[in-house]
Amino acid sequence: MPVLAAMEQEGITLDPAALYELSAELAKDISTVEAEIQGHAGKKFNVSSPKQVGEVLFEELKIVDKPAKTKTGQYSTSEDVLSKLENKHPIVRRILDYRELVKLKNTYVDVLPELIHSRTGRIHTTFNQVVAVTGRLSSDNPNLQNIPIRTARGREIRKAFVPRGDDYVLFSADYSQIELRIIAELSKDAGMLEAFRTGHDIHAATAAKVYGVPIGDVTSDQRRNAKMVNFGIIYGISAFGLSQRVNIPRSEAKEIIENYFVQFPGIKSYMDNTINSARDLGYVETLVGRKRNLRDINSKNAVVRGFAERNAINAPIQGSAADMIKIAMINIHARLGKMKVGTKMLLQVHDELLFDVPKTELEEMTAVIKEEMERAMPLKVPVIAEAGHGDNWLEAH
DNA sequence: AATTTCACG
């Protein structure tokens, strides 16, 4: 609590001028794209209305025979649906473009500058410690754990988060593949332990095993698929889920998963054991023994039970990573206090910590922060934190 | 107030 309170009160500096400029650019692009969409549709309509978008795409343009529906019977126009229909009509790509731009403008660019505190001149979030069921933190009012980074326009927003002054840099340190390292720890799977101990690219190493090729011969497609499988493992994999994400037939996804479990038998048995234990006890535990109750683990409804089973797999993984970074935060905060330095912890984003660091302390802090993150909760495999710094949050990565 | 969508890890 004291660590989070200090971070909340410290806040983070925003460059509002950069966002005002971006807002004007986005406004211009949004009206261009909106006009183009309405041109394709042959009429004006509210492009922000999923209902109206669905009617235009599936009743007027009829771009597909059997449109997907939401659980309330509306046409689904979500990103995963539309991205698969991009080749049906040029309007589809433009709707996705419109959505991206409007999201960024309305959720971040036009809102964050208004939240600069009148006295501190900085942005102050709230970190919630008892919201996420896995033990993660959450951040709200504003949420600073979901600042964009994946698209070009999104990265412009991240650039507006800057150091507290000219003599400072933003310093970021993030855990490398922490959830997969924790699976290696929990499962003790020999192949996964070995992959991390050799320091190989974990997704390439997974692909090499699953596809039966030398690691040097792994293609980018094979690596991408293996990466999706590794994510699937963390989430409690299903053939359906993998087939959706990789866009392959479910039968193919099933084969990949079966082969994965042949290559990593320790993962398979860990998952079976975890679910069986949860059925007996009614809960699962993280590495330091924090529990998540799973009241539906013995449900007779297969769908409900399936959710609980995936929770049983995921919660110890996500939760142990959350425990680890919290321990690191406590130790770092204590150490910074003792050292009487100007470095301040600003934000936590699940596997990343962000700091304001005086340029004079940069070398020292790189060593201290990395060390504390890596030693917070030792595992059977190396725990690696990667650090960077820059004149804004994007460059710090 | 509920639904839909989408931003992040």
Add this chain to the structure above:
DNA sequence: ACGTACGTGAAATTA
């Protein structure tokens, strides 16, 4: 036959 990858928060629309 069913409905499905884990965890969040926020905005706009719809009911």
